[in-house]
Amino acid sequence: MKTKRIFPIARGIMYVFFAFHFSLFTFHSFSQGIAINTTGAEADDTAILDISSTNQGILIPRVSLTDVAVYAPITGAPVVSLLVYSNTAPTGGGGTGFYYWNGSQWLQAIGPTGATGAAGATGATGATGVAGSLNAWGLTGNTGTNAGTNFIGTIDNASLGFRTDNAKRMIIDSLGNLGIGTTEPTSRLYVKTTETTTVPFQIEANASSYSWLGWLSEFNYRKKITIDELKVDADLTDFPVLVKLTSSNFDFSKALSSGNDIRFTSSDGTTLLKYGRERHDNVNSLAEYWVKVPSVSGTVNTDFYIYYGNFSASDGADQTNVWDSNFKGVWHMNDFTSGTIADATINSSTGTKKGTGEPAEADGKVGKAQNFDNSDDYISSNYTIDPSTISNFTIEAFIKWSGTLSNFISPIIINVKDVDNYLGIGVTGSGKFTWHIRKTGNTLRRQRVTGNVIPSGTWKYVVITKTGDNDVTAYIDAVENTSREDQSDDSFGGTVQVKIGRQDGGYPSTFDGIIDEVRVSNTARSAAWIKASYNTENNSFVTYGSEDTPSLSFQQKTVFYVQNSSGNVGIGTTNPNDLLDVQGGNIRNSALAGTGSRAVVADANGVLSANAGSGTTCLTWLPLPIPPFDGEYPYNKTLNSNTTLYVGQIFFPFGITANKFTIRTGSTITTPGTVTVSLYSEDGQTRIFSVTTASISAANSLIETALNNVVISPGIYYIAVNSNSTANLQLMFYKEGSNIPFGATASILNGVTSKPLTHGTLTISASTAPATISPTGLSATIQNTLVIRFDK
Secondary structure, three states: HHHHHHHHHHHHHHHHHHHHHHHHHEEEEEEEEEEEEEEOOOOOOOOOOEEEOOOOOOOHHHHOOEEOOOOOOOOOOOOOOOOOEEOOOOOOOOOEEEEEOOOEEEEEEOOOOOEEEEOOOOOHHHHHHHHOHHHHHOOOOOOOOOOOOOOOOOOOOOOEEEEEEOEEEEEEOOOOOOEEEOOOOOOEEEEEEOOOOOOOOOOOOOOOOHHOOOOOOOOOOEEEEEOOHHHOOOEEEEEEEEEEEEEOOOHHHOOOOOOOOOEEEEOOOOOOEEEEEEEOOOOOOEEEEEEEEEEEEEOEEEEEEEEEEOOOOOOOOOOOOOOOEEEEEEEEEEEEEOEEEEEEEOOOOOOEEEEEOEEEHHHHHHHOEEEEEEOOOEEOEEEEEEOOOOOEEEEEEEEEOOOOOOOOEEEEEEEEEEOOEEEEEEEOOOOOOEEEEEEOOOOOEEEEEEEEEEOOOEEEEEEEEEOOOOOEEOOOOOEEEEEEEOOOOOOOOOOOEEOOOOEOOOOOOOOOOEEEEEEEEEEOHHHHHHHHHHHHHHOEEEEEEEEEOEEEEOOOOOOEEEEEEOOEEOOEEEEEOEEOOOOOOOOOOOOHHHOOOOEEOOOOOOEEEOOOOOOOOOOOOOOOOOOOOOOOOEEOEEEEEOEEEEEEEEEEEOEEEEEEEEEEEEEEEEOOOOOEEEEEEOOOOOOOEEEEEEOEOOOOEEEEEEEEEEEEEEEEEEEEEEEOOEEEEEEEEEOOOOOOHHHHHHHHHOOOOOOOOOOOOOHHHOOOOOOOOOOOOOOOOOEEOOOOEOOO
């Protein structure tokens, strides 16, 4: 009986529970949809399931996804649009959060969609954005983006703005103009500021490094050098290229007189190339450099650069590494001393002349060469090729044969190991190119070309290559000569090494003419290599571009230009010569407008102004700092002295210790008198020295005034000259220990061109030299020119 009573009690409890529950929650099911709510409302016609609540939510299943590409841990067949909440950060996803399956991977549902979406940690998509993880950008980076379809910006005709502190800072308008500090940019880049303490635009770079421009640091100038691919039959590796500098393709005044600041780089502008210097003659504007170009193309032009204009540079030449390891001797044939010539290779096979000046140095095909007198001149070397062990080699030279020999061979280069092993090249009495090759057990002896005669007094490039025991190829001016004939063999006595210009043995003879660029290799050079060698030594291999300087330009170069190497600014020019160089127009300041022209002066703050009415013309004395010479360093000006004090600016590019100051009088002395010269620091406040000459009365005379070893450091100075004499004068400094004769001085002064070096202006109006000079508020009239000279 007890058991039977339990069921009615349980039934009553269940009835009460469901009655209470459904009083709070109503479930309606209709054919158009299902509604779950507490109000009893039917489901919306557009919804299959309509859930409404003001204080409850839907709890989505929580799973632990491991990888966005893996459906597990969900089981069963994958279903597109299945939604879960991952309480772990799956690989490839954006952390924990809601993910839905798109048919191939889990995509994270990030941020609200639409114009009213609130910006969150993962950002918000725009009004036209489509929901999806790739349309919202995270603040900590994004993955899986596609540059072609994913971007930050607009797709309508609207601007893109950027703000900080809710203030507009930058805008990119619909035309692509970028405005900083303005919302209405009128050019591609428009920077605007109204703050007096803000620099509106600034580019900062290491002044000693231009590598970011593809420029070799510390060098002010460069030129592109181009190898003509039409002069190259096949690709070449580590080829030595001749760079011949003359006044027509190089400004020697912009490089050190020694050539120590010459450098060569590959086409990238910064990779240094090995090079050797055969000659750098600053006085005559002639130089020859050999540059090892790692790769020369036979199908396209090959470019490299020459750099110069670094006055603090040390010598960078490395001539022994210009020539590859197959070169066993390279003699440029210029005098190393009056009795020796140097070998440019690492083998140091120095050539020794028969005697001092025998042979004598002469102008050659490339730089200098050696002139053999057809009597007893020769050059011997401590190097020898052993014909008994080396089967492959190349012998080459440029020759200018005089053609006076009638019976014997005029030898160019001969190498003898012993009576059975020797080789060499020469010219027969009839002008035929000939060669001797003998190897023990080998039948090859002496041959000559038959189809080509070497004319006298003409430069010819002669080459033989040997491969194996009997395969010899002969070239004249890089053209192979296949027509040849055997000759009777010569006999050689004793054991000698390489000799240039002489053959010993049974038929001794010497060369008659000039020999240049003798080379020996232990490999048979290709026909393409020989042709390229002929073209480069003929100075027809390369072309030289225009001089360039490291620079940054803004807008069109012809409108506004900043030259980075010197800081010069050009308006209307791409080659500014001054700190500010305006060409093709005027500079106007309406605040200075008035009647008539007048002098402009500056106050203590550098503010320019002008007095009404006419005034005196103010000129500034600004000689150009030209590169140092080995001997003299001239500044060329002539001063017509009178009672006016003349003040100018002078630049000392290197320090000197001066013990002599010299004034040279001109041809006319109108009024005898003295001259006082004072040198001041750049700020005008420190006087370095001051000297006063004796009375000047004689024309064309040299007046020397001793200085007590005055140290003048490199830098800019002001010099003041005052005289109560009326005369044409020239002023000169001398370096300590030097004593240049008057005649040498006069010849140097002719034809020197002076250009301005703008470091500011200085004028003065006082009639006597003050203890200090202030660089502002002064005036003077500078007439003609001043000459200042000292030695480097």
